[in-house]
Amino acid sequence: GTIASKADNSSHTAGYQVDLTIQDLLNSIPDISRICEIEYEQLCNVDSKDMDEELLFKIYKGISDSLQTFDGIVITHGTDTLAETAFFIESTIDTGDLPIVFVGSMRPSTSVSADGPMNLFQAISIAANSKSRGRGVLVSLNDQISAGYYITKTNANSLDSFNVRQGYLGNFVNNEVHYYYPPVKPLGCHKFKLKISPHSPGISLPRVCILYAHQTMDPSLIELVTEKYEGIVIATMGAGSLPNAVNQCCLNMKIPTVYSKRTMDGMVPIANLPKGADTNSNFIIASGYLNPEKSRILLQLCLAGNYAMEEIRLVFLCVYGG
Numbered sequence: 001g002t003i004a005s006k007a008d009n010s011s012h013t014a015g016y017q018v019d020l021t022i023q024d025l026l027n028s029i030p031d032i033s034r035i036c037e038i039e040y041e042q043l044c045n046v047d048s049k050d051m052d053e054e055l056l057f058k059i060y061k062g063i064s065d066s067l068q069t070f071d072g073i074v075i076t077h078g079t080d081t082l083a084e085t086a087f088f089i090e091s092t093i094d095t096g097d098l099p100i101v102f103v104g105s106m107r108p109s110t111s112v113s114a115d116g117p118m119n120l121f122q123a124i125s126i127a128a129n130s131k132s133r134g135r136g137v138l139v140s141l142n143d144q145i146s147a148g149y150y151i152t153k154t155n156a157n158s159l160d161s162f163n164v165r166q167g168y169l170g171n172f173v174n175n176e177v178h179y180y181y182p183p184v185k186p187l188g189c190h191k192f193k194l195k196i197s198p199h200s201p202g203i204s205l206p207r208v209c210i211l212y213a214h215q216t217m218d219p220s221l222i223e224l225v226t227e228k229y230e231g232i233v234i235a236t237m238g239a240g241s242l243p244n245a246v247n248q249c250c251l252n253m254k255i256p257t258v259y260s261k262r263t264m265d266g267m268v269p270i271a272n273l274p275k276g277a278d279t280n281s282n283f284i285i286a287s288g289y290l291n292p293e294k295s296r297i298l299l300q301l302c303l304a305g306n307y308a309m310e311e312i313r314l315v316f317l318c319v320y321g322g
């Protein structure tokens with residue numbers, strides 16, 4: 001992502017190319033050698049809009065294979081989809097006490113006041129710090145430490161680009177890592193066991209798409225989607241609200257249909273699902289606090305594990321209180 005990018009000149013903060021290596025990034029923070037010993041591996045070098053399942057599984061495998069070897073792991077990642085990868089990793093790897101820290105930047109390396117080097121310095125310091133143990137997958141950006149499970153990118157441009165309504169876990173100031181709470185992991189986070197054969201690079205996850213609701217939404221879109229996908233997530237207008245005609249189509253669906261929300265805050269409670277949706281005769285699920293992109297990953301993982309409808313409902317219910 002941007003953390004590994006160069007622009008044409010020092011005032012450009014858009015339209016840049018991702019081409020720096022992890023070695024280049026580490027060269028920009030020589031003082032880090034006073035904090036810990038580092039080993040690194042270049043798994044890929046892409047804008048995070050191009051993250052696909054193959055790359056996701058490379059990261060999954062890279063982390064899984066390193067759990068016994070290191071005291072902490074840092075993953076540099078584009079900020080656009082960093083929260084999705086962090087959610088995927090928290091949902092699929094039992095990290096034990098090991099800190100896994102995701103980090104990115106909003107300004108390219110060539111820009112005046114580039115934020116990448118300090119963000120990376122902080123992320124490595126956080127991963128190396130024993131106070132970070134037992135906290136699962138973390139995101140370190142802009143001096144703040146957050147749970148990767150909950151965090152969302154909320155600003156497309158500014159340095160203060162991430163927000164977490166469940167609260168920041170800590171802060172980084174002048175080489176010190178400060179946590180506000182004792183070690184804690186996301187409550188109700190379902191851990192999926194991926195079945196990956198040692199000979200294949202990964203598995204492909206079932207296809208789930210996201211539809212964004214709006215005034216005058218065409219209900220036939222819902223039916224069209226079923227031809228190609230095994231599940232749907234809908235970003236509903238509020239706490240589960242959709243036009244009646246769209247609700248009617250959803251009640252007739254034969255594939256899991258998650259009601260999530262367009263808004264960043266709040267949640268979709270079961271009570272707001274269309275009448276009849278709380279019975280076992282339909283396939284509608286409330287996303288709770290989960291946003292559409294994280295709901296999509298959760299549903300993909302449930303489908304990959306061949307979970308029955310009641311189990312899928314339970315996974316969503318446990319994660320966010322449904």
Ligand code: ASP
Nearest residue numbers: 001002047048078079080
């Ligand atoms: N487009 C970039 C990415 O996600 C944005 C960033 O890293 O800040 O890869």
